[in-house]
Amino acid sequence: DAKTTQPPSMDCAEGRAANLPCNHSTISGNEYVYWYRQIHSQGPQYIIHGLKNNETNEMASLIITEDRKSSTLILPHATLRDTAVYYCIDMDSNYQLIWGAGTKLIIKP
Amino acid sequence: NAGVTQTPKFRVLKTGQSMTLLCAQDMNHEYMYWYRQDPGMGLRLIHYSVGEGTTAKGEVPDGYNVSRLKKQNFLLGLESAAPSQTSVYFCASSYSVDSEQYFGPGTRLTVT
Numbered sequence: 001d002a003k004t005t006q007p008p009s010m011d012c013a014e015g016r017a018a019n020l021p022c023n024h025s026t027i028s029g030n031e032y033v034y035w036y037r038q039i040h041s042q043g044p045q046y047i048i049h050g051l052k053n054n055e056t057n058e059m060a061s062l063i064i065t066e067d068r069k070s071s072t073l074i075l076p077h078a079t080l081r082d083t084a085v086y087y088c089i090d091m092d093s094n095y096q097l098i099w100g101a102g103t104k105l106i107i108k109p
Numbered sequence: 110n111a112g113v114t115q116t117p118k119f120r121v122l123k124t125g126q127s128m129t130l131l132c133a134q135d136m137n138h139e140y141m142y143w144y145r146q147d148p149g150m151g152l153r154l155i156h157y158s159v160g161e162g163t164t165a166k167g168e169v170p171d172g173y174n175v176s177r178l179k180k181q182n183f184l185l186g187l188e189s190a191a192p193s194q195t196s197v198y199f200c201a202s203s204y205s206v207d208s209e210q211y212f213g214p215g216t217r218l219t220v221t
Contacts, residue, residue: 032207043113043199043212044152087151095206096167099151 003027003090009104018075020103022088025069031091033064035073037084038102044087047073078107111135113213115200121219122190130185130216132200140203141183142167142210143175145196152199158183159206190220 005023012018024033034049048055048062050071055062061074075082087102116131132141139160144152144167154167158177172194174186183202187194197217201210 034209036210041197041215043201043214044210045212046209049209091207096154096157097152097210099153101149101151 004088006103011106012078014109018078020073020086023070033071034089036087039084080107083107113211115213115216119217126190127188132183134202138202138204142201143185144199147196192220195220
């Protein structure tokens with residue numbers, strides 16, 4: 001079973017920041033949180049990952065709470081091409097990614 | 110640099126038939142993975158490999174076999190296809206166990 005929980009769907013206006021929440025209250029102290037997205041039915045695409053500090057790259061920012069029980073993925077200026085299913089993923093004790101159903105993000109013009 | 114490629118893109122099988130899906134990567138990655146994705150769900154790990162000549166079971170290995178004879182290739186076999194194996198199959202590779210995974214475009218398999 002997935003170790004993370006996400007809302008099933010969200011909307012965001014084009015040009016606005018999209019904030020996608022994720023709850024991972026059972027995460028262990030040395031487990032990373034990963035974010036991937038899947039556009040249409042293409043292969044998933046890596047976005048970002050983090051352990052305890054906030055992370056930023058050219059695609060997004062990842063904000064992790066101090067207790068590490070939740071995180072937020074931020075797409076700073078969403079475009080129509082960011083419409084996708086976004087997965088917040090934990091890694092189990094066998095170093096395998098455990099995928100849930102994700103959040104379907106729809107960017108509206 | 111093609112990344113991760115999968116062959117074939119689509120396939121229709123009859124129950125009981127066998128087939129092999131081929132995954133190839135040109136990034137010299139040690140780790141390779143086979144996932145399946147059913148409608149509206151996330152990916153589930155079938156088998157994975159931590160290097161040439163090694164394989165290991167994932168979350169849903171039953172009905173599938175794999176081989177990693179060459180570092181760049183990871184084969185997924187279905188010996189006797191069943192309708193429950195109708196799914197989209199994704200292959201991925203990564204440099205290390207906790208680094209980002211690169212995915213192929215997927216194979217859509219229908220078993221009738």
